Amino acid sequence: MLYELGQHQIELPFRHNTPDNNGRLLLWHEGRLLCEEGNPVWSATDHPFDVDKLEFIGLLDNKPYFTGQVIQAAGTETITLRDLALVSETLFMLASRAKGLLEWRAQHQFCGQCGQKTKQIVTEFALTCEPCRLRFYPRISPCIIVLITNGDQVLLAQGERHRDRGWYSTLAGFVETGESAEQAVIREVQEEVGVKLKNIRYLNSQTWPFPNQLMLGFHAEYAGGEITPQVGEIADAAWFKLDDLPKYPPNLTIAGWLIQSYLKERQS
Known part of the structure; x- marks a missing residue:
């Protein structure tokens, strides 16, 4: 969490009792969160929907949160997960977890090795195939995201898939099997824009x-090389002065946070 760390008490125990008057729900329909007047949090005992089996998310300020799918929700207000990030970082975190847990259940009903039906392990968020003795946990894909700087300039790029937004952003990519996060930073930058780095340091995550994805945010300094955008991946990349930046992602994203943090650092 970038901003609200320490403002709330968040606990992620494995089990909790059935929802009662203190419980809260995050409800999904066709990939969107149901909400009322922009609020996606529903009382566990006072809502108008028929909800599938509930999945426990965790405790927020001692209140248990659960999630589930709603089949019929005609006429109900909805919000996307991306839009929820503009409302509350904490709710975005809980909804992200809710989405991940529901997808984990749906995607690991059977063992990928032998095809047997999986079972819930009673002590943790894990499914198991007893014949294979394999365990299946909710998926987390670590990614690096890095702001490259050279004094009062930052290297920003526009991905081929994001040209319609008009944004320039920091470079990012998945951590490969066997890599450290720092090795991934060096490799991704070399692949995408062809420059070398020094003084790589971790800053934050989201x-x-x-x-x-779990985005691991880094800052790195330019160490040499000419910008060479990766064909098919990077539409454009360039150095931008801090007083003349292009349109870039909002501060609620770690990309925007990295850029804003460096701006404040140089201005101080």
């Missing part, structure tokens, strides 16, 4: 459930 869940980004599209579909299941």
Whole structure:
């Protein structure tokens, strides 16, 4: 969490009792959260929907939160997970977890090795195939995201898939099997824009459930090389002065946070 760390008490025990008057729900329909007047949190005992089996998410300020799918929700207001990030970082985190848990249940009903039906382990968020002795946990895909700087300039790029938004952003990519996060930073930057780095340091992280990333945010200094955008991946990349930045992602994203943090650092 970037901003609200310490403002709330969040606990993630494995089990909790059936929802009671103190319980809260995050409800999904066709990939969107149901809400009322922009609020996606429903009372566990006072809502108008027929909900499938509930999945326990965790405790927020001692209140248990659950999630589930709603089949019929005609005429109900909805909100996307991306839009929820503009409302509350804490709710975005809980909804991200809710989405991940529901997808984990749906995608691991059977063992990928032998095809047997999986069973819930009674002590943790894990499914198991007893014949294979395999365990299946909710998926988390670690990614690096890095702001590259050279004094009062930052290197920003526009991905081929994001040209319609008009944004330039920091570079990012998945951590490969066997890599450290720092090795992934060096490799991804070399692949995407062809420059070398020095003084790589970790700064912050953010869940980004599209579909299941955990973004690990870094700052690195330019160490040499000419910008060479990766064909088919990077539409454009360039150095931008801090007083003349292009349109970039909002501060609620870790990309925007990295840029804003460096701006404040240089201005101080």
